Amino acid sequence: MSAASQYHKALIIAAFSSLSLSAFAAPVAIGYQAPLTGEYAQYGNQFRNAANLALDEYNQTHKAAPVVIKFADSKGDALEGVSIAHKFSDDNSIVGVIGDFSSTVSIAAGKVYAETHLAQLSQTASHPDFVKISPWQFRNIITEAFEGPYNARWISQNKIKKVAVISIQNDWGQTASKNFAKSFKDAGGEITALESFNPGTRDFRAILTKVARTHPDAIYLALMYEDGAALLQQKLQLGFNVPVYGSSSMYEKKLIQLAGPAAEGVKISTTFTASSKEPNVQAFVKAYEARYHVEPSMFAGQAYDATRIMLNAIAKAGGEKASREAVRNALAATKDFPGVTGNTTFDPVTREPAKNLSRLQIHNGDFTSVAN
Amino acid sequence: MLLAVLWLLLGWLDASYLYRLASMALVFGLLAASANLITGVAGMMTLGHAAFYGVGAYTSALLSSQYQFSPWLTLPLAGVTAALLGGLTAWLTRRLVNVHFAVATLGIGQAVYVTLLNWVDFTRGPMGITDIAPLSTASPAINLGLVMLVFLLCYLVLERTVHSYYGNALRALREDEQCVAAMGLDPAKLKIQVMVLGCFIAGLAGALWAYSTRYVSPGDFRFSESITILAMVVIGGLGSLPGAIMGALLLTLLPELLRSLGDYRMLVVGSIMFGFIMFLPKGLIGEYSALRVFRSHLKALEQS
Numbered sequence: 024m025s026a027a028s029q030y031h032k033a034l035i036i037a038a039f040s041s042l043s044l045s046a047f048a049a050p051v052a053i054g055y056q057a058p059l060t061g062e063y064a065q066y067g068n069q070f071r072n073a074a075n076l077a078l079d080e081y082n083q084t085h086k087a088a089p090v091v092i093k094f095a096d097s098k099g100d101a102l103e104g105v106s107i108a109h110k111f112s113d114d115n116s117i118v119g120v121i122g123d124f125s126s127t128v129s130i131a132a133g134k135v136y137a138e139t140h141l142a143q144l145s146q147t148a149s150h151p152d153f154v155k156i157s158p159w160q161f162r163n164i165i166t167e168a169f170e171g172p173y174n175a176r177w178i179s180q181n182k183i184k185k186v187a188v189i190s191i192q193n194d195w196g197q198t199a200s201k202n203f204a205k206s207f208k209d210a211g212g213e214i215t216a217l218e219s220f221n222p223g224t225r226d227f228r229a230i231l232t233k234v235a236r237t238h239p240d241a242i243y244l245a246l247m248y249e250d251g252a253a254l255l256q257q258k259l260q261l262g263f264n265v266p267v268y269g270s271s272s273m274y275e276k277k278l279i280q281l282a283g284p285a286a287e288g289v290k291i292s293t294t295f296t297a298s299s300k301e302p303n304v305q306a307f308v309k310a311y312e313a314r315y316h317v318e319p320s321m322f323a324g325q326a327y328d329a330t331r332i333m334l335n336a337i338a339k340a341g342g343e344k345a346s347r348e349a350v351r352n353a354l355a356a357t358k359d360f361p362g363v364t365g366n367t368t369f370d371p372v373t374r375e376p377a378k379n380l381s382r383l384q385i386h387n388g389d390f391t392s393v394a395n
Numbered sequence: 396m397l398l399a400v401l402w403l404l405l406g407w408l409d410a411s412y413l414y415r416l417a418s419m420a421l422v423f424g425l426l427a428a429s430a431n432l433i434t435g436v437a438g439m440m441t442l443g444h445a446a447f448y449g450v451g452a453y454t455s456a457l458l459s460s461q462y463q464f465s466p467w468l469t470l471p472l473a474g475v476t477a478a479l480l481g482g483l484t485a486w487l488t489r490r491l492v493n494v495h496f497a498v499a500t501l502g503i504g505q506a507v508y509v510t511l512l513n514w515v516d517f518t519r520g521p522m523g524i525t526d527i528a529p530l531s532t533a534s535p536a537i538n539l540g541l542v543m544l545v546f547l548l549c550y551l552v553l554e555r556t557v558h559s560y561y562g563n564a565l566r567a568l569r570e571d572e573q574c575v576a577a578m579g580l581d582p583a584k585l586k587i588q589v590m591v592l593g594c595f596i597a598g599l600a601g602a603l604w605a606y607s608t609r610y611v612s613p614g615d616f617r618f619s620e621s622i623t624i625l626a627m628v629v630i631g632g633l634g635s636l637p638g639a640i641m642g643a644l645l646l647t648l649l650p651e652l653l654r655s656l657g658d659y660r661m662l663v664v665g666s667i668m669f670g671f672i673m674f675l676p677k678g679l680i681g682e683y684s685a686l687r688v689f690r691s692h693l694k695a696l697e698q699s
Contacts, residue, residue: 060661096660101615105608106419106651109412130525131610139411152525192512193521194612221512 438569451601477598632678
């Protein structure tokens with residue numbers, strides 16, 4: 024095909040996909056797909072804020088070969104996520120993709136990236152099948168296969184023998200509760216109840232009463248903070264007084280704001296704590312607060328690190344000359360990357376990340392580090 | 396004809412994003428066209444169309460991934476499963492009219508969604524089904540061509556149904572059920588037939604969606620999908636088959652074309668929808684003008 028016709032073709036594609044023409048003269052770009060509007064918009068916007076922060080820091084030290092991030096709104100909808108994946112794949116300036124938020128959308132989009140050979144790094148997708156799609160999928164979040172056993176060991180170390188588990192009925196919640204229950208039983212404990220609720224549930228009294236009847240010594244919650252806040256308040260109203268442990272997804276200031284005194288004493292393990300004394304975490308928290316006037320959550324930390332890992336891989340793969348394949352290989356070689364969510368290493372075979380967790384307890388309306 | 400030109404154009408451009416948009420528009424075109432048959436032509440307001448779409452998608456996804464059925468066998472089976480559910484729904488609700496039928500379909504929609512979500516052993520629940528084979532292993536252009544072929548066949552069937560004496564009986568059913576009974580037709584039978592045909596096509600659309608996305612999860616078949624389909628029918632023109640296709644095209648492509656607007660995108664889509672309903676309450680192509688075009692064709696045929 025002649026150069027002119029190639030050019031016309033490019034023009035038409037650009038017009039159709041409402042891309043700017045500069046995409047073809049192209050500084051290297053990262054595609055970022057996330058729910059910027061809709062039900063999960065609060066997460067998507069934290070991702071965007073954190074990613075922009077990481078990008079500006081990178082571009083300041085790499086003035087010769089700046090990178091841009093192209094954001095696309097998936098609304099948390101698999102339908103949109105797949106369209107975005109095709110769009111990003113057609114955009115030659117994009118050498119790597121970050122996102123999506125939920126495992127469902129990440130997997131649906133991942134099927135596309137697996138075929139178009141574009142590296143995808145999700146900051147949050149913890150579905151066990153996600154990284155199994157193809158060698159092009161990575162994640163910067165420890166899965167429930169890691170967190171569940173960690174929390175189970177933590178609880179049994181605290182001499183608790185009987186635990187009831189309450190989880191959200193989605194892919195993540197199911198894996199979380201199963202993994203936790205299995206390792207808690209292996210550690211010699213007893214699971215008195217394994218309850219789940221459909222997404223969107225606001226009344227947890229029925230579940231709580233049912234759980235209370237099994238007389239657990241503690242409850243383990245695998246759910247999002249907004250559900251957690253409602254559940255904790257209703258638990259307090261019912262006078263159901265047992266210690267609560269939660270998954271890292273509950274680590275969020277809003278949990279304390281929404282639940283108030285009901286959140287007191289809740290224990291959570293997490294990869295990121297804004298109150299950490301580590302200098303790089305403090306620098307990130309300060310910069311984030313200065314720019315967005317709010318303390319960064321774990322989700323912001325995950326996205327900040329994911330963006331930095333991707334930028335690092337692009338730089339290693341040759342900056343402005345980086346190819347999609349080189350970026351994938353550089354990502355796969357990520358080892359001991361010093362992030363705000365702990366040092367991250369991608370397993371070269373499974374592409375699963377390894378990180379370290381810290382333990383927190385809500386005390387006097389704030390998250391404080393605890394030893395056990 | 397138009398489809399062939401489109402196919403050649405897309406083949407020349409060869410961009411996976413455009414293939415994706417085209418197949419998404421076709422799937423929703425089928426959904427809107429089948430919902431139009433039920434809601435627009437026969438006047439049975441359905442709020443659970445996503446249920447039949449979802450049953451079709453899951454039938455083909457499960458048969459393909461668990462039992463290694465060939466895609467060409469699962470397409471009709473997906474349609475048949477959805478049609479069975481649709482027929483059963485219609486038989487149970489044959490005495491319900493207007494808003495009562497709408498609420499019944501709403502219930503079916505919720506029941507199917509909750510079943511897909513919670514019957515973990517069979518549907519894999521919220522984990523969804525990931526290992527679905529592609530429609531054909533040939534190029535994406537061939538895949539899109541196959542989707543177009545199925546679309547075309549369904550369109551022809553719907554076109555012959557809607558613009559026939561049978562279609563007139565359905566429109567009479569919409570206007571006055573007792574009058575239809577007085578003319579010696581059985582309204583219950585008509586309702587069941589309409590639901591069986593409409594749901595068969597919705598099931599086919601579900602199978603096409605499963606094969607083009609190759610991952611299905613319950614979230615794709617929520618109540619909001621039913622509402623989107625209904626909005627396509629109303630914006631296109633209730634009772635008008637070409638209108639339903641136009642409505643589907645508009646509501647699938649508009650959000651994509653407006654992507655550059657960023658966070659304001661859905662606000663603009665909503666405003667445009669509002670504008671269409673305010674200024675074109677009969678739809679993009681109203682039922683009357685659609686019928687007039689087809690009737691003039693018919694007259695021309697008779698004269699020649």
